[in-house]
Amino acid sequence: MPETAWETLSRAMAEIRALSGASALLQWDQETYMPPKGSGARGDQLAAIQGAQHERLTAPPVAEALARAEAERTADPDRAAALRVLRFDHDRAARIPGDLVRAIAQAQAAGVDAWKAARDTGDFGRFAPALERLLALRREQASAYGAPAGGEPYDALLEGYEPGMRVARLEPLFARLVSWLVPLVEKVTARPPPDDAFLRGRFDPEQQWQFTLELLDAVGFDREAGRQDRSIHPFSLGLDPGDVRVTTRIFEDLPLSAIFSTLHEAGHGLYEQHLPAELRRSVLCAAPSMGLHESQSRLWENLVGRSLPFWRAFLPRLARRFPALEGVSPEVFFRAVNRVERSLVRVEADEVTYNLHIVLRFELELALLRGKLAVKDLPEAWDARSERLLGVRPAAARDGVLQDIHWAWGELGYFPTYTLGNLYAASLFAAARRGVPGLDDELGKGNLRPLLGWLAEHVHRIGRRKEAEDIVRDATGNGLGDRDFEAYLTEKYGA
Amino acid sequence: MPETAWETLSRAMAEIRALSGASALLQWDQETYMPPKGSGARGDQLAAIQGAQHERLTAPPVAEALARAEAERTADPDRAAALRVLRFDHDRAARIPGDLVRAIAQAQAAGVDAWKAARDTGDFGRFAPALERLLALRREQASAYGAPAGGEPYDALLEGYEPGMRVARLEPLFARLVSWLVPLVEKVTARPPPDDAFLRGRFDPEQQWQFTLELLDAVGFDREAGRQDRSIHPFSLGLDPGDVRVTTRIFEDLPLSAIFSTLHEAGHGLYEQHLPAELRRSVLCAAPSMGLHESQSRLWENLVGRSLPFWRAFLPRLARRFPALEGVSPEVFFRAVNRVERSLVRVEADEVTYNLHIVLRFELELALLRGKLAVKDLPEAWDARSERLLGVRPAAARDGVLQDIHWAWGELGYFPTYTLGNLYAASLFAAARRGVPGLDDELGKGNLRPLLGWLAEHVHRIGRRKEAEDIVRDATGNGLGDRDFEAYLTEKYGA
Known part of the structure; x- marks a missing residue:
C-alpha cells in the first residue's frame, strides 16, 4: 500500500526532529566535554547533520506530499497546525540555495575568527571586512526569502x-x-x-x-x-x-x-x-x-x-x-x-x-x-x-x-x-x-x-x-x- | 564545472565519516551522561543518522560515481584503496533491503528485552522465540549478501x-x-x-x-x-x-x-x-x-x-x-x-x-x-x-x-x-x-x-x-x- 501524503510527512518530521536532537547533543558536547582536538571534526559532523535535515525538509517527495496534504481537508487541528509549520519551514529552507548556505557557514567561521582577533587587539578594523561579507550574505538571504507582507x-x-x-x-x-x-x-x-x-x-x-x-x-x-x-x-x-x-x-x-x-x-x-x-x-x-x-x-x-x-x-x-x-x-x-x-x-x-x-x-x-x-x-x-x-x-x-x-x-x-x-x-x-x-x-x-x-x-x-x-x-x-x-x-x- | 566522479565520492565519504562520528557521540552519551528519560528519543536519533549514512552510501549518484571512478585508472594508491573499500561497503549496504534493516532493528530491540527477562528469571525459554526470529533474519541477511567466494x-x-x-x-x-x-x-x-x-x-x-x-x-x-x-x-x-x-x-x-x-x-x-x-x-x-x-x-x-x-x-x-x-x-x-x-x-x-x-x-x-x-x-x-x-x-x-x-x-x-x-x-x-x-x-x-x-x-x-x-x-x-x-x-x- 503506498504511503499517504500525511504518512510521508510524518516520517520526514520524525527524522527532522531526531536529527535536530542529534545536532543539539553535538553542540552540548562541544561546550561541555569535547576534547580540544575534536573541534575540526565537530564542524563536519554538525554540517552533515544539518545537511541531512535540510534534505529531509526540501526533498521533492516531501514537497509533493506537503502540497497534496494541504489540498486535502483535515478536521484534526494538530495536523492543520503541523501543515502550517511545515509549509513555513519548507519554504524558508527551499528558498535558500545550497551555495548560499555554504557561503554563510564559511563567512560565519571567518567572522568568529576575525571577531576574536579584533576583540583581543581592540581593533574593530580587523573585524570589519568579515562583517561586511556577512552583511552582504544576509542581504542576499533576506532577498531570497523575500520580504514578508508589509515588511x-x-x-x-x-x-x-x-x-x-x-x-x-x-x-x-x-x-x-x-x-x-x-x-x-x-x-x-x-x-x-x-x-x-x-x-x-x-x-x-x-x-x-x-x-x-x-x-x-x-x-x-x-x-x-x-x-x-x-x-x-x-x-x-x-x-x-x-x-x-x-x-x-x-x-x-x-x-x-x-x-x-x-x-x-x-x-x-x-x-x-x-x-x-x-x-x-x-x-x-x-x-x-x-x-x-x-x-x-x-x-x-x-x-x-x-x-x-x-x-x-x-x-x-x-x-x-x-x-x-x-x-x-x-x-x-x-x-x-x-x-x-x-x-x-x-x-x-x-x-x-x-x-x-x-x-x-x-x-x-x-x-x-x-x-x-x-x-x-x-x-x-x-x-x-x-x-x-x-x-x-x-x-x-x-x-x-x-x-x-x-x-x-x-x-x-x-x-x-x-x-x-x-x-x-x-x-x-x-x-x-x-x-x-x-x-x-x-x-x-x-x-x-x-x-x-x-x-x-x-x-x-x-x-x-x-x-x-x-x-x-x-x-x-x-x-x-x-x-x-x-x-x-x-x-x-x-x- | 560539474563534479568529477572522485569529487562526488569524496563528498559522500566525508559525510559518511562525519555522520559516523556523530553516531559514535550519541552512543557514548547514551552510556555516560544521558538522563534516563532520554532513551526513547535516542533510538530515533541513532536510526535517523544511520539512515542518512546508508543513503549517502547507496544513493544512485554515488553508485554511478563509484562505477565511473573504478573505470578510470589511478596512480594514487590511497585512491585505489578507498575505491576498494567503498565498493565493499557500498555493495554490502545496497544488497540489504530497507525492510530487512528495519526488521532486524526491531528484532534486536525485542531480543535485548527478551534476553534480559530470560536472564533475570533464568528461563532460556523466554529468550528462545526472539533468538529464533533473529537467526531467521540473519539467514535472510546472509543470503542477501551472498556467500563470499569459497564460503x-x-x-x-x-x-x-x-x-x-x-x-x-x-x-x-x-x-x-x-x-x-x-x-x-x-x-x-x-x-x-x-x-x-x-x-x-x-x-x-x-x-x-x-x-x-x-x-x-x-x-x-x-x-x-x-x-x-x-x-x-x-x-x-x-x-x-x-x-x-x-x-x-x-x-x-x-x-x-x-x-x-x-x-x-x-x-x-x-x-x-x-x-x-x-x-x-x-x-x-x-x-x-x-x-x-x-x-x-x-x-x-x-x-x-x-x-x-x-x-x-x-x-x-x-x-x-x-x-x-x-x-x-x-x-x-x-x-x-x-x-x-x-x-x-x-x-x-x-x-x-x-x-x-x-x-x-x-x-x-x-x-x-x-x-x-x-x-x-x-x-x-x-x-x-x-x-x-x-x-x-x-x-x-x-x-x-x-x-x-x-x-x-x-x-x-x-x-x-x-x-x-x-x-x-x-x-x-x-x-x-x-x-x-x-x-x-x-x-x-x-x-x-x-x-x-x-x-x-x-x-x-x-x-x-x-x-x-x-x-x-x-x-x-x-x-x-x-x-x-x-x-x-x-x-x-x-x-
Missing part, C-alpha cells in the same frame, strides 16, 4: 527567530520603552547603591554547585529528563522533552552568577521538558519563537529569582551552605540582587537597563541592513548611542561594539527577541498571579509548582500549535506590549 | 566484522588452539593458586580513578584528543583521530577491574588516535577489522599490562596511592594478576582460558546458522561444550548460555574476532620486541613510547589501506596463526 528585508531575517514579528511593530514599541526606561534609570541610579558587602568573599564552588541543583529541583526541573553540567557560557538545549541539557558556570568570588545562570537556563529547560511529548516526532514539539522561549528564562531568572518572596524561601537554604550569609535579611539580600547601574556590558546588565542595550543593537543592525549605516562607521555609532541610551561611553571596543558574538555569526534580527522575552515574561507572570490565587504566598514558601503548572498549561504544552503572540494573548488577554513590564519595574524600582 | 552463509556475516576471514580457516585454527590450550589449562590449574590476599580490601575510588588517568598518560593516550569517563560497561569509541572516548568502571573492592579496563580501552583508543588523520574525511580512516582492533586492546591489557616489566615500573606508582601494597614485590603482584582458573564467565576469564570460551560460542553459532542445532537445544549444547572445553558446567543459564548480550543483538560472527585479536596481539608484540631493541627494558622503566611508536607505524597509521591480515603479515612476517600466542602462553605459564 522590509530585516523582517525576512527577524522571521527566522520570531515568526510574524515586524520592524513596523518593534520601532514604536521600542520608542515607548525608551521613553519611560531612560527616566527610570535616571531616578534609580540617583539613589545610593544597596549594600552588598556580604556578597564579597569566597564561596565554595562545590557548595555553589549543590545549591544550583537544589534550585533545579525546587523549580521542578526533572533531572531524570535532563541534566546540568558546567560550561564557559551557560546555555540550554532540548534534545527531546525527555532529555534537556542545561549548563551553568561557577565563580568562587561571584556567588550570584551560578544562581542566576541556573535559574535562567532552568526557565528554558522547563519549557523544553513540558513541550507536548505526545507530539515528540512532530515539528510542533518546539517553541514557536525565540522571544517566547526567552520569556521563560527571564521569568524564572528575574520575576521569580529576583523577587522578595523567592528569597524569603531560599535565603535560609543558601545560608545553610554559606554561614557568612546568616545575618542577612531577605529584604537586604533582595535589594542586593537588584542593584541597578549604568553599565557597558549587556550580559552583566540589570533588568532595568537591559532593554536599552537591546534597543541600541536593534537600531544599529536595522541601519546596517537598510544601508543607512556603513560598517566602518559602526563603532562611532555604537558609542554615541551608548551615551544617549545608557549614559556611558565605552573606553574600549571590547566593552562596546565588539562585546557580543552575535554579529560575528552574522545573526541580524536576533537581539530584539531578548526584549520580547522580557515583555512576554512580565505579561505572563502578571497573568499567572491573577490566575493562581495565593501565588506569591506559595513562592514565599518555596513552592514553585503552582507557577510551573500554570506556565506548562498556558505556554509550554502548546508547542508550535500557535504563534507566540497568540499564545501570550490567550494566556494573558493581551498581545505584545510593555504595560505589564512597565508596571512591574515601576512597582519594584519606582518607589 | 558459506556464516562467512557472509563474519565478513561484516572481519573482511576476508572464512569459516574454512577458523575451524582448523580453533581446533589447533583447543589441542594445546586444554592441556595447558590442565597443567596450570593443577598448581596451587597464587597469593592475592593483598588485593582484598577497600581501594579508594578517587585514587583508582587518578591511577587510571596516570596509566592513560603513560601509554601515550592524548587527553587533548580524547577523554575517559565512567560507564557500567567499559567501551571505546572514536569520533575522529582528534576525539576518542574511552570509559572505565571502578569497584571499591576490585582494584584490578579499573586498571585492566582502562588499559584495554586505551589500546582501542590509541589505535583510533593514530589512524591516518590526513585521511580523516575518507573511509580509509578506520580499522580494517574488529580482530585487528581487538589486537590492540589485548596487547595493552595482557601482553603489556599483565607482564612483569610493566609492574616493575607501575607497582611503585600504584603503591604510592595504596600503601597497603607497599610490601608486595612486582613478582608476587605479577603472579596475582595472572591467576588462571576454570571459570564460567567469559568476561572474567584469564588469558589462558579465554579463547576456549570463544571456541564454544563459535561452534554453537556456526551450528545454529548451518541448521545443525535448534535454538531449543542450545542450552544443553552450551553446557556440554562448557564441560568439554572448560571442565565446568554452569549451574544457571545466567552464567551459561545467557551470559552474553551479543546473541540478543543477533550478532553472529562477532565472537571469533576476540580470538583473532589475541592471536594478532601475540604476533605483533613478538615482532615489536624483535623490531625495537631493548623494548623490555623500556617497559621495565615505564617507558611505553617505543612500543606505541612501533604499533602506530606498523598498524594504526595504515587505516583501511590494507586488509587486517596483510597489515599483520607486513608487520610480523606471518599472517594469521597461533604460534606466537602459543609461545607466549607457554613461556609465561608453562614453566
Whole structure:
C-alpha cells in the first residue's frame, strides 16, 4: 500500500526532529566535554547533520506530499497546525540555495575568527571586512526569502527567530520603552547603591554547585529528563522533552552568577521538558519563537529569582551552605540582587537597563541592513548611542561594539527577541498571579509548582500549535506590549 | 564545472565519516551522561543518522560515481584503496533491503528485552522465540549478501566484522588452539593458586580513578584528543583521530577491574588516535577489522599490562596511592594478576582460558546458522561444550548460555574476532620486541613510547589501506596463526 501524503510527512518530521536532537547533543558536547582536538571534526559532523535535515525538509517527495496534504481537508487541528509549520519551514529552507548556505557557514567561521582577533587587539578594523561579507550574505538571504507582507528585508531575517514579528511593530514599541526606561534609570541610579558587602568573599564552588541543583529541583526541573553540567557560557538545549541539557558556570568570588545562570537556563529547560511529548516526532514539539522561549528564562531568572518572596524561601537554604550569609535579611539580600547601574556590558546588565542595550543593537543592525549605516562607521555609532541610551561611553571596543558574538555569526534580527522575552515574561507572570490565587504566598514558601503548572498549561504544552503572540494573548488577554513590564519595574524600582 | 566522479565520492565519504562520528557521540552519551528519560528519543536519533549514512552510501549518484571512478585508472594508491573499500561497503549496504534493516532493528530491540527477562528469571525459554526470529533474519541477511567466494552463509556475516576471514580457516585454527590450550589449562590449574590476599580490601575510588588517568598518560593516550569517563560497561569509541572516548568502571573492592579496563580501552583508543588523520574525511580512516582492533586492546591489557616489566615500573606508582601494597614485590603482584582458573564467565576469564570460551560460542553459532542445532537445544549444547572445553558446567543459564548480550543483538560472527585479536596481539608484540631493541627494558622503566611508536607505524597509521591480515603479515612476517600466542602462553605459564 503506498504511503499517504500525511504518512510521508510524518516520517520526514520524525527524522527532522531526531536529527535536530542529534545536532543539539553535538553542540552540548562541544561546550561541555569535547576534547580540544575534536573541534575540526565537530564542524563536519554538525554540517552533515544539518545537511541531512535540510534534505529531509526540501526533498521533492516531501514537497509533493506537503502540497497534496494541504489540498486535502483535515478536521484534526494538530495536523492543520503541523501543515502550517511545515509549509513555513519548507519554504524558508527551499528558498535558500545550497551555495548560499555554504557561503554563510564559511563567512560565519571567518567572522568568529576575525571577531576574536579584533576583540583581543581592540581593533574593530580587523573585524570589519568579515562583517561586511556577512552583511552582504544576509542581504542576499533576506532577498531570497523575500520580504514578508508589509515588511522590509530585516523582517525576512527577524522571521527566522520570531515568526510574524515586524520592524513596523518593534520601532514604536521600542520608542515607548525608551521613553519611560531612560527616566527610570535616571531616578534609580540617583539613589545610593544597596549594600552588598556580604556578597564579597569566597564561596565554595562545590557548595555553589549543590545549591544550583537544589534550585533545579525546587523549580521542578526533572533531572531524570535532563541534566546540568558546567560550561564557559551557560546555555540550554532540548534534545527531546525527555532529555534537556542545561549548563551553568561557577565563580568562587561571584556567588550570584551560578544562581542566576541556573535559574535562567532552568526557565528554558522547563519549557523544553513540558513541550507536548505526545507530539515528540512532530515539528510542533518546539517553541514557536525565540522571544517566547526567552520569556521563560527571564521569568524564572528575574520575576521569580529576583523577587522578595523567592528569597524569603531560599535565603535560609543558601545560608545553610554559606554561614557568612546568616545575618542577612531577605529584604537586604533582595535589594542586593537588584542593584541597578549604568553599565557597558549587556550580559552583566540589570533588568532595568537591559532593554536599552537591546534597543541600541536593534537600531544599529536595522541601519546596517537598510544601508543607512556603513560598517566602518559602526563603532562611532555604537558609542554615541551608548551615551544617549545608557549614559556611558565605552573606553574600549571590547566593552562596546565588539562585546557580543552575535554579529560575528552574522545573526541580524536576533537581539530584539531578548526584549520580547522580557515583555512576554512580565505579561505572563502578571497573568499567572491573577490566575493562581495565593501565588506569591506559595513562592514565599518555596513552592514553585503552582507557577510551573500554570506556565506548562498556558505556554509550554502548546508547542508550535500557535504563534507566540497568540499564545501570550490567550494566556494573558493581551498581545505584545510593555504595560505589564512597565508596571512591574515601576512597582519594584519606582518607589 | 560539474563534479568529477572522485569529487562526488569524496563528498559522500566525508559525510559518511562525519555522520559516523556523530553516531559514535550519541552512543557514548547514551552510556555516560544521558538522563534516563532520554532513551526513547535516542533510538530515533541513532536510526535517523544511520539512515542518512546508508543513503549517502547507496544513493544512485554515488553508485554511478563509484562505477565511473573504478573505470578510470589511478596512480594514487590511497585512491585505489578507498575505491576498494567503498565498493565493499557500498555493495554490502545496497544488497540489504530497507525492510530487512528495519526488521532486524526491531528484532534486536525485542531480543535485548527478551534476553534480559530470560536472564533475570533464568528461563532460556523466554529468550528462545526472539533468538529464533533473529537467526531467521540473519539467514535472510546472509543470503542477501551472498556467500563470499569459497564460503558459506556464516562467512557472509563474519565478513561484516572481519573482511576476508572464512569459516574454512577458523575451524582448523580453533581446533589447533583447543589441542594445546586444554592441556595447558590442565597443567596450570593443577598448581596451587597464587597469593592475592593483598588485593582484598577497600581501594579508594578517587585514587583508582587518578591511577587510571596516570596509566592513560603513560601509554601515550592524548587527553587533548580524547577523554575517559565512567560507564557500567567499559567501551571505546572514536569520533575522529582528534576525539576518542574511552570509559572505565571502578569497584571499591576490585582494584584490578579499573586498571585492566582502562588499559584495554586505551589500546582501542590509541589505535583510533593514530589512524591516518590526513585521511580523516575518507573511509580509509578506520580499522580494517574488529580482530585487528581487538589486537590492540589485548596487547595493552595482557601482553603489556599483565607482564612483569610493566609492574616493575607501575607497582611503585600504584603503591604510592595504596600503601597497603607497599610490601608486595612486582613478582608476587605479577603472579596475582595472572591467576588462571576454570571459570564460567567469559568476561572474567584469564588469558589462558579465554579463547576456549570463544571456541564454544563459535561452534554453537556456526551450528545454529548451518541448521545443525535448534535454538531449543542450545542450552544443553552450551553446557556440554562448557564441560568439554572448560571442565565446568554452569549451574544457571545466567552464567551459561545467557551470559552474553551479543546473541540478543543477533550478532553472529562477532565472537571469533576476540580470538583473532589475541592471536594478532601475540604476533605483533613478538615482532615489536624483535623490531625495537631493548623494548623490555623500556617497559621495565615505564617507558611505553617505543612500543606505541612501533604499533602506530606498523598498524594504526595504515587505516583501511590494507586488509587486517596483510597489515599483520607486513608487520610480523606471518599472517594469521597461533604460534606466537602459543609461545607466549607457554613461556609465561608453562614453566
